[in-house]
Amino acid sequence: MKILLVGESSLLHNTLKKGLVELGHQVTLMSDGNDWHNSPRDIDLRRNMERYGRWSGLMVLWKIVCNLHKICGNDIVQVHNYQFVPLMGWWNMLIFWFLKLTNKRIIKGCFADDPHLFRQQAKGIPAYSDTFWNGKLQNIEENKERMAFHFMPQFDKCWHTVSYHSDALIACLYEYYLCYDVSEFHKKLYYIPLPMIIPAIDENRQKGNGEVIKVLVGLQPKREYLKGALKIAHFVEILAKKYPGKIELKYVEGVVYDEYCRMLDEADVLVDQFYSYTPSMNSLAAMARGTVVIGGGEEEYYEFIGEPELRPIINVSPEYSESQNVAIIEQAFFVKDNLTEFVQIIIVQSLGKTFMQGITFGLVFQHTTVGTAELSLIESLTKTLGSFGHFFVYLVIVLSKLVLYQHIGTITFLGIAVVNQRVIESIYVSAGFPDGGVHKDC
Secondary structure (H helix, E strand, O other), X not given: OEEEEEOOOOOHHHHHHHHHHHOXXXXXXXXXXXXXXXXXXXXXXXXXXXXXXXXXXXXHHHHHHHOHHHHOOOOEEEEOOOOOOOOOHHHHHHHHHHHHHHOOEEEEEEOOOOHHHHHHHHOOOOOEOOOEEOOEEOOHHHHHHHHHHHOOHHHHHHHHHHHHHOOEXXXXXXXXHHHHOOOOOHHHEEEOOOOEEOOOOOOOOOOOOXXXXXXXXXXXOOOHHHHOHHHHHHHHHHHHHHOOOOEEEEEEEOOOHHHHHHHHHHOOEEEOOOOOOOOOHHHHHHHOOOOEEXXXXXXXXHHHHOOOOOOOEEEOOOOOOHHHHHHHHHHHHHOOXXXXXXXXXXXHHHHOXXXXXXXXXXXXXXXXXXXXXXXXXXXXXXXXXXXXXXXXXXXXXXXXXXXXXXXXXXXXXXXOEEOOOOOOOOHHHOOOOHHHOOOOOO
């Protein structure tokens, strides 16, 4: 297929593109680089305010016009949100209608802030968020400008146009799905987990087994109030005082992605989002490297994805008291073998079966000799042996590598760009993926 991805959210479209290209599709990514991320893109829509000032928007339009041969005639166009180009609302509406008329299907991603999310959060859906919980508005001053922007008439109208006239809506998080699961959107709403590239794990680095627990606190510039990572870090600092010399905290902000990934490799634990029910791209990148996450992992999320057993995230919550959150982290860190157990769950799941959003054991069958029977056998063995204890966990890891390298050939076992089997299965995108799905063997 010919696919156009427009906009970017935390490298989601970058990662998705790699998986789709691996499957043999022709993919073009058009975005402004997602602010400070400055993520790779094929068509650069970043506004150069320093050079062009208020006329920088015209340069964005000029780049779109110059790339019409890539923008038109696609089987699928996916925009990351209702405001998918860095222009005012009415320009986004105009470009949306152009994309809809010149391509087969257009899909709206529910990947970021929008007026509908804020309205639902104000109703207590979900029970807590970075804007509302316990029926009250939170972080009022910090959120005032952010919410006012999305409720501007032109942006509210733009959201309405894009949401109601898209062929499908894709939610990448349980919270977003929950907010959009209303009567007017239910029939065209789908949940597709975040895509994640699973890198090779350095087996010489035994995480969680050292004398000092290395904790990484990743902060986003000007967005700390949204994530609440410093609140979790505060809980960890309380424990660091209680256990001198046992915890090492490292704070980082605005680091380039490759350097950040190196830090994730070295860390035992990542401090992520406090106000989240579910793991983010940041959490998934950490767990893909065997790094334990403190963040969102509520019971409702595991029920939603159909995972009855494994809980790979140290879950903290704004609904708990400070002492309760501290006790949860202390239990994970300092009760014998608990932290090691978290690491083992993450590693085993990377080998075995789909366990959480984005971290999927999914082989691209077109590029390997591994079939459905072999995959089922591996999944069964992992699930069975994993329950026998630490010895068998490590045995499964070693043996699996030896066996699977024989089948996979040139594709690295833990280095495949994965697209989840739920990628767009519906009549709303019937002109898209063949036979209504991608990994139909799964």
